[in-house]
Amino acid sequence: MSTEEPSKCCVCGEPTTKRCQACAQSGVDLFFCSPEHQKLVWKHHKEVCGPNAHPFRYPPLSQDEVGELLALEDAPVTEQHRSEILASCPTVTDGASLIGIAIGKAALQQPTLGKMIEGNWGVPTGRFAEFLQRLSAPLAVGYSSPAAASVSNALFWLRHEISLHKQEICANTFDAFIRTPFWTNVSQFDNIPWAYTSRPKDFVADAPELSVYRHRIVVLASLAVRRQHQPDEVPIAFLQYAFEQVHAALGDLTPRLSRAETLSAINPILEDLHDFGIRLL
Numbered sequence: 001m002s003t004e005e006p007s008k009c010c011v012c013g014e015p016t017t018k019r020c021q022a023c024a025q026s027g028v029d030l031f032f033c034s035p036e037h038q039k040l041v042w043k044h045h046k047e048v049c050g051p052n053a054h055p056f057r058y059p060p061l062s063q064d065e066v067g068e069l070l071a072l073e074d075a076p077v078t079e080q081h082r083s084e085i086l087a088s089c090p091t092v093t094d095g096a097s098l099i100g101i102a103i104g105k106a107a108l109q110q111p112t113l114g115k116m117i118e119g120n121w122g123v124p125t126g127r128f129a130e131f132l133q134r135l136s137a138p139l140a141v142g143y144s145s146p147a148a149a150s151v152s153n154a155l156f157w158l159r160h161e162i163s164l165h166k167q168e169i170c171a172n173t174f175d176a177f178i179r180t181p182f183w184t185n186v187s188q189f190d191n192i193p194w195a196y197t198s199r200p201k202d203f204v205a206d207a208p209e210l211s212v213y214r215h216r217i218v219v220l221a222s223l224a225v226r227r228q229h230q231p232d233e234v235p236i237a238f239l240q241y242a243f244e245q246v247h248a249a250l251g252d253l254t255p256r257l258s259r260a261e262t263l264s265a266i267n268p269i270l271e272d273l274h275d276f277g278i279r280l281l
């Protein structure tokens, strides 16, 4: 931690000049007022701290997540996923977007999740399990390489699938959240990738603001999980502040995102937290 430009602790909102040094070296400023508050989210932050703080890269699949995906291989693509891809169509404005949508729609022709993933990621038929095992290994290439970006993107979409299927079988979002591996929960909160589907050309995937937004999401999800186990350590005000920070980070993305896209990114988080009994507004 160093003592330069002042900001606010990303856990409690107190003014501070201390920040995570490893992240600062990657160009992302995450402030923590005290070692205690850094420790509160360290279990999860450490997986995206340092070299992969920016560009932000999702950590490899856990064995739990591999298990979830293997169990879903023959499951049909969720209705929610279909509607998300179709809903992104009206915002299409250029040729590159049309290609993106065409790929998405072609994927919807596939009867099962396994087939859709094989089609989307160029996985040879029957190599689904092998593909997942590769994604559960640590990244073998530099974090800023295009290959790392592609792997991170695949990790996001696979987790999104787990999350959608979990929500179909669970009574409510909260029930799904507590029965879902952590990084899958993060991908449930991370609603920005929808902007890629409709705006692949002008959206800069590795903008620093986007990494900051995702770190805020990780802090929020980490605090939400921690509160389930140790309610005394995470007062509701921390979650409120973490949510406000996600909202503010989205605001910083506004030149790249339309107001409608910003709302469609923030509203699901708000609804999820509401289901957890966390009323923020």
Ligand SMILES: [Zn+2]
Pocket (backbone or CB within 6 Å): 009, 010, 011, 012, 013, 014, 032, 033, 034, 037
């Ligand atoms: Zn603090």
Ligand SMILES: [Zn+2]
Pocket (backbone or CB within 6 Å): 020, 021, 022, 023, 024, 030, 045, 048, 049, 050, 053
């Ligand atoms: Zn860090």
